[in-house]
Amino acid sequence: MRQQQLGFQVDDHQGTGGASTTAAPVSRALGPGVTASTIKIGVVAPDFNCFKQFVDQIRTGERQVWQAYVDAVNDAGGINGRRLVMDFKQFCPVPGTGVQASVMCTQFTEDDKVFAVMGTLVDFSGDAHQCIVGQHRTPLLTFLVDQTWIDKAPAC
Numbered sequence: 438m439r440q441q442q443l444g445f446q447v448d449d450h451q452g453t454g455g456a457s458t459t460a461a462p463v464s465r466a467l468g469p470g471v472t473a474s475t476i477k478i479g480v481v482a483p484d485f486n487c488f489k490q491f492v493d494q495i496r497t498g499e500r501q502v503w504q505a506y507v508d509a510v511n512d513a514g515g516i517n518g519r520r521l522v523m524d525f526k527q528f529c530p531v532p533g534t535g536v537q538a539s540v541m542c543t544q545f546t547e548d549d550k551v552f553a554v555m556g557t558l559v560d561f562s563g564d565a566h567q568c569i570v571g572q573h574r575t576p577l578l579t580f581l582v583d584q585t586w587i588d589k590a591p592a593c
Contacts, residue, residue, distance in 0.1 A: 469575070470552030476515075477522045478507075479545035479554040481538075481579075487529035500525050503556070524549050530559040542568035546575050555579065 470477035482499040485492075507523045515521060524545065528538050538560035545551045546569060554569055555578035563585070569577045570590045 468552055469546075469550045471519070474519055475522045476519045477524055477549070477551045479541075479549065479551035479556075480507075480523050480525045481541050481545075481554060481556040481558050482525070482527050483557055483559060484527040484529050488531050491531075499527070524551055538565040539568065541565055542573065545569065546573035551575065553578065557581075 467473075480503045482503070485496055485499075503523060503525060507521045510516065511520045526541060526544060528541055530538065538558055541554070541558065542565050545554050553576040558565055558569075558577070558579045559581060560566060563582070566577060566579070566582060567589055569575050574591060
């Protein structure tokens with residue numbers, strides 16, 4: 438039985454005791470945010486200053502923490518020899534105040550043309566997530582997502 442899984446053709450070879458994989462055709466086109474030497478990634482984090490009066494503690498130095506991560510990847514040779522370039526943005530997760538999560542979608546995907554977005558993207562409606570992944574087909578690595586949002590994401 439042959440199945441398409443994550444860009445690979447999988448031969449089940451039922452009854453033969455083994456399985457083999459053969460790669461599906463691979464696109465050689467570079468995606469958005471990717472050059473011969475770099476990969477631009479969007480990094481999103483909450484602006485803790487916008488809600489510090491509501492919590493007992495806030496995180497500071499978010500940009501520096503993410504930059505240390507990017508530096509570590511680059512110091513280890515990058516990704517397939519390409520250096521990561523961080524595009525860092527903050528938003529206010531309190532509705533009606535400051536820059537909202539939904540703005541992150543268009544800024545990262547349309548204005549800055551990043552390859553992927555990662556970080557803490559809090560949007561309880563799921564609109565920002567669906568915009569990034571569904572409308573713009575941009576990988577999103579985050580948490581606090583609802584299964585219904587995942588189910589709406591396009592297949593790879």
